[in-house]
Amino acid sequence: MMARRPAPPAVARALLSALGSRENAEFLIGDLDEEFDQRVETSGVRAAKWWYRAQVAASIGPLVRLQFPRATAQLVRGLSAARKPPMQPFHHGLLQIVRNARSSSLTIGIAGLAIGASTGIGTIVDRAVFRPLPYPEAEQLVVVYNTYPGWRNREVLGRFWDRIDLSWPEYAALRARPDVFQSIAIHSSGTAVHHMPDRADVVQTGTATHELLRVLGTAPALGRWFEPDEDLLGAAPAVVVSHAFWRTRLGSDSSAVGRFITLDGKRHSVIGVMPDDFSFRRAEDAAAPDVWLALGRFADPDNEGNHGFRAVARLQDGVTPPRALVVATSVLRGERSPAARGARVIGVEEYERGGSRHVMVLFAVSVGLLLLLACATVAALQLTRIVTRTREFAIRRAVGATSARLALQLLAENVIIGMAGGVIGVFLAHFTIAALVQLLPAATPGIVGAGVDARTLVLTLALSLGTAVIFGLAPLLHVVRSTPSAGLGSDRATRRSPALLILVGVQSALAVMLVVGAVLLLRTARALDAVEPGFAVGERLTFAVQLPPEAYSPERALQWHNELGERIRTLPGVRSVAGTSLLPLSGSSSSNSVWLQSYGPESGPKPEVERRIVTPNWFAVTGVPLLSGRVFDDADDEGSELVMLVSRTAAKQLWRDRQQVGDRVELSGRWWRVIGVVEDVLDRALEAEPVATVYVPASQWKPLDRQYVVHVTVPPLQIAPSIRSLVRELDGSVPVRDLRTLADVASAASQPQRARATIVAAYAVIATLLALTGLGGITSYSVRQRKREFAIRAALGARGAALTRLAMRQSVLASLGGIGVGLVLAIVFAGLLREFLFGVPAVDPISFGVTTVGLVLVSLAASGLPSLAAGRIDPAERLRRD
């Protein structure tokens, strides 16, 4: 992947861009970005970003005054107009908020926190689920697959049975049906080496036929796409680059079209630049291509065996996906039986977004719960204040204010609080989104370039107004319904509002649901971390090298890799070096079908296994134990008998009780003698079962590519620069890929689960804090309201502890009731989580137990502390005051 320069803060940059004048905005931004880059070098990224934000903030005044000299003067005059009648409720509301600064800040803070968290997740969910795809009439776009129903029960290939790509002849056959497919293109992806004057880098490539942009309905921002005659074997090398590539590697040159770049040693002419928002790729690829190449230059149109092309098509007007499926099935199946072949047609929406839908639902539900909880908390706090303001409202009523007017003032207050919360929410949303982008897997749809944007701001506005209305309802109803004389006279409002207790119950229930969810997901993450992957991960570095087939024969490649291995071994701090064709837990598969000599003559379907090509010391370096027989040694080379090691699962599945060592296995057209059995290693994912795997020596297979594992005695990344220079010495045009520690590889395998757990846990913590705040606030208010009652009881002999218990009782009972209801609802919520859990059942007694105990204790503390005041009332003092 390309090295990325740190980018200046996006929100600040966008703001500055909006404020700058038309003539100078470009230069202003350019100058500030230039100084930002300098400061990144001298003071670090973080300091540079804060400096950038400070610069933008300081620039707002001068730029606004420059742009709007008249309007600025008007604004100053206009602020005083807020005192006139139409704006009075807002003026009053603002005054009230300022007068009760402390409680208002708390309320605004809670609203801001909830809105920020909701907007953050809302933006991610919107981008992954709702935002329209950037293709016109996207409902007419489909992806077409082959299906092999016969594969469904197969060990390794079974999970791919309905997702087989097309061969070129199959694509040509579908293209011959323009009555159904208005246009159809095939594409694939890979990597290439981009050679620059001072270094070589790996870039992601996309290869596609010339119809691709016609299918998608988009066009390049500069230049053009491939013509049909550029999409043929032997055509001149041409490339269309991505917007990011154009920006970072071609200097945003407006005359980039016509320039040349060198890919894989060949000069390619740049014929076009794609727009900024074009990120089309295969759904399983983590990153969109940096450059696009014409597929026809590489593919043999007659090769029926290569099913490596993803087909995307635009349906003819009036043709529905079911109809397309019927036609595709008949074309792709041909004369074969339905059990052997079929087709699958899915809309591009489902294709790009289907996989992440459940996670997005989980997040949306969690954040919805949090938002409700925040509204309940704020409503409770507002209600406590309203009830103490009954006297104020009564007096105002007495001098002529209508219920409507009072309600309007309350509404204005709530709207101001909501909007103020919204402003805080926008800032928090920026950080929430940034955190989510870091946590979530890179392949999550829409996550690339996620940030605060216009849709986010609309969402924030809607949430701010919505929460203002929802949490304002209870206080509003209270004001509207109370009689004019309530609050006047000496009879203070000592009634216990049932609404408050209901809110306590609601808060507790919601908190239970979120905490249970968080505990379940955290236990899942713990369970995954405890899974033994089957190989040692500490003190080990890994990297990969791919040698170009044009320059290296298999023999020369083997020599090259052995030479590199030798040189690495001599580095200080290196204990040993080994290599493999595919790292464990890489998420990829490399499988072959095999046949055992002990099965007899070949008959029936051949079993499938994963195949790995390793150096002799692979098992020693990765700590995989030998179970029987022997491992490879240097004597196993091209001159000697072909040998193979098998994993425990392979031994069990292929040989069952029979002796493995000594038997011969047919693999890829050659026969290999089994010399030993090794322990299983987790290949696919931590929560999957081990797969049958066979190992062959690199000296006998001679692959061009190798993934290295280096066992070190120093911090692994310390030797990275030495490794890079060793590779450069051997061949300057070959880059080092995927250099990282083996521990990172293993932890990346459980990253999605940890991300989910972290996100929901964060919400659960916020939820608990909110519930705590609400419960504490309500209890405290209740104690204040009942001071007279407590004083009388104290005067009659009641002890402090008894009064405290009395003060707590209602809140605690309401809270316990809420916890009970919450536990029932949590069972439903846990069902929603089932597919994300590992090693823990959905209705897990430990998780539910811990949650219950925890929240009960929290409730007792939250209501107990304010209640202590009840026990400390001095009855004489209190009664004298009345």
Next chain:
Amino acid sequence: MPKGDFLGEFEIIVLGAVLRLGEESYGMRVRQEIEGRIGRAASIGAVYATLERLQEKRLVAFEVSDPRPVPGGRARKFYRLTTAGAKALSRSRRALTLMFDGLDPEPGR
């Protein structure tokens, strides 16, 4: 002489920086020169706003360079004093010199 012919404080500083920087005089460098030489915090927005006003008064002129021939290279806007700008700057300098001739605002420091 009309009041409008005299420059504001920040305008004088910006013109001074433009004069001092000569051919290197573009937004970022002007800002850095002001901060580095006299220790006054200057935002890029204030610098550009002032340069724009000075340009409207025809006290500075600008030239846009070609994009620099490096990856990510961009065009820059270089400023220089016009004849009128040089005269205005001299006038302001003379006015300050005359006003403070023989005076020390902080005697004994």
